[in-house]
Amino acid sequence: MRASRKRSAKRLAQVAALAAAGVLSFTACGSDPTTGGGSGNAAEPGGSTSGSASGASLACPSGKLNAEGSTAQANAITQAISAYGSACSNKATVEYNATGSGDGIKNFTGGLVDFAGSDAALDEDEAKAAEKRCEGNPAWNLPMVAGPVALVYNLDGVDKLVLTPKVSSEIFTGKIKKWNDKQIADLNSGVKLPDEDITVFFRSDESGTTQNVETFLKEAGEGAWTKEPSKSWGGVGEGKNKSSGIAQGISQTKNSISYVEWSYAKNSKLSMAQLDNGNGPVELTAENVGKAVGGAEVVGEGNDLKLQLKYSDTEAGAYPLLLVTYEIVCSKGLDADKTKLEKDFLSYMASPETQTSLEQLGYAPLPEELQGKVSDAVDAIS
CATH class of the missing domain: 3.40.190.10 (Periplasmic binding protein-like II)
Known part of the structure; x- marks a missing residue:
């Protein structure tokens, strides 16, 4: 785990150098990114991410997913959607609407979208509403994107x-x-x-x-x-x-x-x-x-990977104000065809290749141990 943190810190330091040189690509000044596009032939934000590194393990089912929520992860999920589409020859469409965490959760629990992006795990009331939406099955908080x-x-x-x-x-x-x-x-x-x-x-x-x-x-x-x-x-x-x-x-x-x-x-x-x-x-x-991203502790049970971030008593040189965006998913209860596509896409987004690619957009990759837990949880969706 300690070695993983050192590797992440080293990679992130390289990203910072690129950022200082003005190489990184972000959304237009003063506006939220356009994230409603599907996984078709859209140019990949940041100009990279091959998608081929983990493409061999993808099932690439056809179909369509709709998701909504966090603006914090908008650049990250847009890039992942584009790269996933390229890796799967655009067989499916994944759309994400960056309206904010609150609206994302409301529309997920209301059955209007297939999963939600939220910068905070579900609270007790939201979890109850999500369980009802998931046909009596619990919803899981899957940490996917980390950023300051x-x-x-x-x-x-x-x-x-x-x-x-x-x-x-x-x-x-x-x-x-x-x-x-x-x-x-x-x-x-x-x-x-x-x-x-x-x-x-x-x-x-x-x-x-x-x-x-x-x-x-x-x-x-x-x-x-x-x-x-x-x-x-x-x-x-x-x-x-x-x-x-x-x-x-x-x-x-x-x-x-x-x-x-x-x-x-x-x-x-x-x-x-x-x-x-x-x-x-x-x-x-x-x-x-x-230095700080590896300090989060999993406090959820089983495949519900709710995290406890460390905001106080942080080590010297660690930037303490972080957030983690969760993908809020039904553990069971989603349409079978949508479940196949959701698992395939989220597996791709949680992969080491995709996590590393998000560094160029100003995000921190999940620690390797947490990546593995997220991948296992995605596999367990049924």
């Missing part, structure tokens, strides 16, 4: 900003109102902070990214964030729709701060805060994500 969340800001003349979970919590709850507040100034010696009000933006749609950020603030914020983590924002500020709305709001508004997935922050060239979780400031880089 950036705290993004727009401050003239401030190229480096350090925040702690506690100070971030007090900004997001409105306790700290000015950029030159002593608590921020003490973390940023020598930085000229403006005597201006802080403008906070948050996701107005239900979002697993929001829930992960709130969990981070709750667990690492030394009591400054008191509300229970939720897909709906519990702090102050002005709501913006989806990740694209956050990126646009920060880009256009001086003295603002918010949270957004790394790919959106990079694509919009937003300034990103360094986080000090007790072991010194940590910049959001691929290498630093690689």
